[in-house]
Amino acid sequence: MILGITGGKGGTGKTVFAVNLAIAFARMGKKVAYLDCDADCPSAHIIAGTELRDREEVRSFLPHFIKEKCMKCGKCVSACEFNALYQLTGKLPELVDSLCSGCGACMIACPFGAIEESCKVIGWTYTAKKYGVEFFSGELKPSEPLSEKIVDAVKQRGLAKKHEIVIVDTAAGAHCPVVCALGGCDRALAITEPTFFGENDLKIISAVLEKLGIPYETVVNRSTISDRKIESVLEIPYDKTMVECYVDGIPIVEKYPEHQISKRILSFAKRLVE
Template sequence: MRVAVTGGKGGTGKSTIATALAYRLSRDNHVLLVDADVDNPNDHILLSMKRKFVRNVEQIIPEWDLEKCIKCGRCSEVCKTNSIVFVKERYPIFVEEQCNGCGACMIVCPVKAIKKSKKIIGRLYLSNKGNLSLISGEIHPGQPLSENIVSALKEYASELEESYDMILIDTAAGTHCPVITALKGCDVALAVTEPTPFGAHDLELILRLLKILKIPSKIVLNRCDIGRRNLIERVAKKFNADIIAEIPYDKNILLSFSQGKPIEKYTDKVIEALEL
């Protein structure tokens, strides 16, 4: 079973819930936790786990054979990321950091002067503690597409999944491409939110996305005793999504968080609701 822990708004406690749930489930199961927030991976910090380098993540980039190049500028015309700059009568100028590896420039080149090359855009890591394994990805600074790292991370998870009873995927905040990539293939998603106007607004966005992806959704309401609970109830009713757990604003959670200790106290309701 694949369970996603997600949420439109950042800072709602998504990773806190994901790590706590993974840690609790690992008492009786072999659990694989996937930290798919590759721009800001921190699950290993919350679990006090040391990361071991697994492999680099590569992306295709173009390489020009200047002896063949006729300086026509077609490669620049089709480049949607503006990573190829063309000045008349000069060879193309390639801005590698902006390239997303689409390959359009290679297709349109009339003299086949562009071939495939590669660049390293990130890394994958593995951590182990008892029955719990954590894999995480980390994009290199300046690279434009973190969803490529997420895709590589999920491929790595697929290689390992036969050894585990369940997989938890901790997505990035938001509803953009890296989140969509992380969510695809999940059996159910937990949307972690808070009772604030921003929390309700972004909860609606993520629930709408989950509906499009046809992934069943449940809601975890963090800091439930502050703010306006009715805002979340209204969104939950609109999307027919149950609030399966409520977590109060608790100083002990903050202390455990700062010490790298998972919060297990409120996970049983989630496990019961998901029948894990």
């Protein structure tokens, strides 16, 4: 099972819930991988109280211009949809590294073979292990624009090993890196909270999941902070113990397995694998 855990709105407690759910699966004897696909702000390892290791570089294509072959025709500049290339009259094309997506269109467009392949490091992937869960995480290098490539690399690294359950924890929102993370998921959980923004952003992520054809269910976190009712398969009440566990870096199902929230998460995990 590849289970996407997402939610249109940030700050709903999505990752805290996802980490606890992963540990609940591991407690059931399942081989669990946790793919932290929030490449701009990976935090699952912090919530699990572990450190990231085994750093691997993620590289992206970068064009290298061969001066002697370039006829200054400008076709590469026209082919670049990211405005990463510019050319002054009669001069060689110039590259703005930070805007380059690595799509390679310029190399294909060049009729004179004046562009060859080079690369740049755009981020890193890591692994970690705790509470029987294998974590895979990615981090985008500051100033690099494309989180999707890091998300892809995390998925590639995590899915290369065989696990019974793979949790794909997406970034907040409904933008490209979220869609990229959700690709290939068998099912998903949309985590929200009973607020105006929670409800509004749930509609957006629901539309994305429907468009992707991924069956999903809704989980309402901090369900007691308002009277607003959102249809869901699981409600987790607001409880300061969750905050305490977050601060301590010990997930609630580990620190207080008999707490009512832990019991809810554990029985929900059982229901998901039945």
